[in-house]
Amino acid sequence: RRYTIAVIPGDGIGKEVVPEGVRVLECAAALYGFTVEQRWHDFASCDYYARHGRMMPEDWKERIGSPDAIFFGAVGWPETVPDHISLWGSLLQFRREYDQYVNLRPARLLPGVPSPLAGREPGSIDFWIVRENTEGEYSSVGGHMFAGTDREVVIQETVMTRFGVDRVLRYAFDLANRRPNRHLTSATKSNGIAITMPFWDQRVEAMAARYPDVRWDKYHIDILTAQFVLNPDRFDVVVASNLFGDILSDLGPACTGTIGVAPSGNINPDGTHPSLFEPVHGSAPDIAGKGIANPVGQIWSAAMMLDHLGETAAAAAIMAAIETVLKEPGLRTADLKGKAGTEACGKAIAEALR
Amino acid sequence: RRYTIAVIPGDGIGKEVVPEGVRVLECAAALYGFTVEQRWHDFASCDYYARHGRMMPEDWKERIGSPDAIFFGAVGWPETVPDHISLWGSLLQFRREYDQYVNLRPARLLPGVPSPLAGREPGSIDFWIVRENTEGEYSSVGGHMFAGTDREVVIQETVMTRFGVDRVLRYAFDLANRRPNRHLTSATKSNGIAITMPFWDQRVEAMAARYPDVRWDKYHIDILTAQFVLNPDRFDVVVASNLFGDILSDLGPACTGTIGVAPSGNINPDGTHPSLFEPVHGSAPDIAGKGIANPVGQIWSAAMMLDHLGETAAAAAIMAAIETVLKEPGLRTADLKGKAGTEACGKAIAEALR
Numbered sequence A, B: 001r002r003y004t005i006a007v008i009p010g011d012g013i014g015k016e017v018v019p020e021g022v023r024v025l026e027c028a029a030a031l032y033g034f035t036v037e038q039r040w041h042d043f044a045s046c047d048y049y050a051r052h053g054r055m056m057p058e059d060w061k062e063r064i065g066s067p068d069a070i071f072f073g074a075v076g077w078p079e080t081v082p083d084h085i086s087l088w089g090s091l092l093q094f095r096r097e098y099d100q101y102v103n104l105r106p107a108r109l110l111p112g113v114p115s116p117l118a119g120r121e122p123g124s125i126d127f128w129i130v131r132e133n134t135e136g137e138y139s140s141v142g143g144h145m146f147a148g149t150d151r152e153v154v155i156q157e158t159v160m161t162r163f164g165v166d167r168v169l170r171y172a173f174d175l176a177n178r179r180p181n182r183h184l185t186s187a188t189k190s191n192g193i194a195i196t197m198p199f200w201d202q203r204v205e206a207m208a209a210r211y212p213d214v215r216w217d218k219y220h221i222d223i224l225t226a227q228f229v230l231n232p233d234r235f236d237v238v239v240a241s242n243l244f245g246d247i248l249s250d251l252g253p254a255c256t257g258t259i260g261v262a263p264s265g266n267i268n269p270d271g272t273h274p275s276l277f278e279p280v281h282g283s284a285p286d287i288a289g290k291g292i293a294n295p296v297g298q299i300w301s302a303a304m305m306l307d308h309l310g311e312t313a314a315a316a317a318i319m320a321a322i323e324t325v326l327k328e329p330g331l332r333t334a335d336l337k338g339k340a341g342t343e344a345c346g347k348a349i350a351e352a353l354r
């Protein structure tokens, strides 16, 4: 088995953690008998923007070609490029142009990562957040009138389609159907957002009818965030619109300790375009360049990528190696009250894998 | 001093906790030398809907008249009336028609209310959430096309005005300016919601320039929810749009233990219309009619109302009485692992006040 992987480190700590992810990937390849062909790209970064006045070359799709997946670090350097420009010009382009309509993130309490919640043990929180990743509240439709005057008004449209909603719901119900608990929770706000969210609810109900074995419920987003804190052990698969999923997939990992270790997949389940795997943490300008960033989110993203490619044994082995290393304060990074730097932690995980 | 108060119990546990709020209000009036004239209304409830086919009479404004404030329980009975109908037909009408453009909610960790967060002591979490309450993401503008077909699409517009944003920011900065820490946090999502949220950020920056003594920062809503869980002691005043404020003002109280005790004010700071005070918990159909609902959120709402009316000593005394009672398991309700019912808990608070 041979996989072509586009490697895009991006900005900030992305450039420090991606090499550790690649190290572990190479190590898994050697052990499990597959080959990874790496193709590195320097675009989708604010450095690239500084040199070219745009986040990516016009022919970025040709340059990327048809890899089996994209291994992504982080993008954003607000000191030089405003976030809405750097993100819309890179990450959000990939999600849309490659139709990565599922954003998948685990909330799982691992050993060695203390939860901010009282009395929760490793294993007691373990669920997936399935976020719609291409439409909804993240739209560029709308406008600005009477700028600079007292009657200034801005309008932004949330757009949901049956096509877009149904396919992410199908993915989420399928996932729930494969899990032992077969439980799905939908995030809504149909009591306040009176047009799009009742529509979301209707589609959930219609899809649920096709999955008689999946128990399902729905919560308004406000009380759902409260439930993540009060009863995180209740959840199995949580499905949400683009914005609600964005919120829940930072909050979920925070409840399991730190977003510094959380991975994510931007998945095109139909296989018509490559999927993209990236840690949740972002470019973290405040700690960039110091060699102290936690590489676990990036390495866990490598495991998710291998799982997606069908290398399930290698993926499980990486997860086990991560858990082994997280238990050792000497091998963890400083954000987890450990003593290791980025590289030492990455090397330890590769070592544990062997 | 004489205050006319419109009393609207609404649905579910609203009908059980409002009488306890009124009990404590009357008790405070007697002790602090003012008079409360109560005017009870049965509309803004699903019972009313069942009888009249609408949530409120057409002439609800005339019936309410010009009270000094509205003391509200909770609305919603989804078994008979869908939430978006019951809420848009009542609570959201008040907020808009009475231009209650500030929704103010405390997140404060009280004694006797165990926090789900590890190692947090009473007093260590104490901040206010200021939510825009009339515009933004809660709009009824938009539409539905191609219903029932594969190309079905729904559109909903978020509308923000300079007028609407500036006035809630001014309220929030004023509040921060009166607090010892003088710290304000703005909730944004300008990296993803690319039209309205950059506008929000601009207005925050412009307003901040007028408050040189207030330190301020901003977080994207996703990471902000994570920060509520990881570092709730960092916050002092948090200002947010309608939807983000809705989420944060359930999450904040959840981090301080239970939304069962949280109060809120829907405030018209200009005094052109009455303000409305209500607990955060809602109608809670699952426990309604059992006499076990926690009345603290309603009673704390009475304290906020008195504070708003200028009866600050009475308001502080009610808060002290609440704290005294919460320390006693025999006087707390079952949701706080106590033994008292709704009425016993309310009576105990009135007693402590005396």
Ligand SMILES: CC(C)[C@H](C(=O)O)[C@@H](O)C(=O)O
Pocket: A191, A192, A222, B087, B246
């Ligand atoms: C019931 C609902 C419409 C309401 C809201 O979203 O504003 C509630 O959640 C609140 O926060 O008061």
Ligand SMILES: CC(C)[C@H](C(=O)O)[C@@H](O)C(=O)O
Pocket: A087, A246, B191, B192, B222
């Ligand atoms: C950086 C930002 C645009 C992005 C998002 O909101 O989608 C990020 O928060 C994420 O969740 O991947």
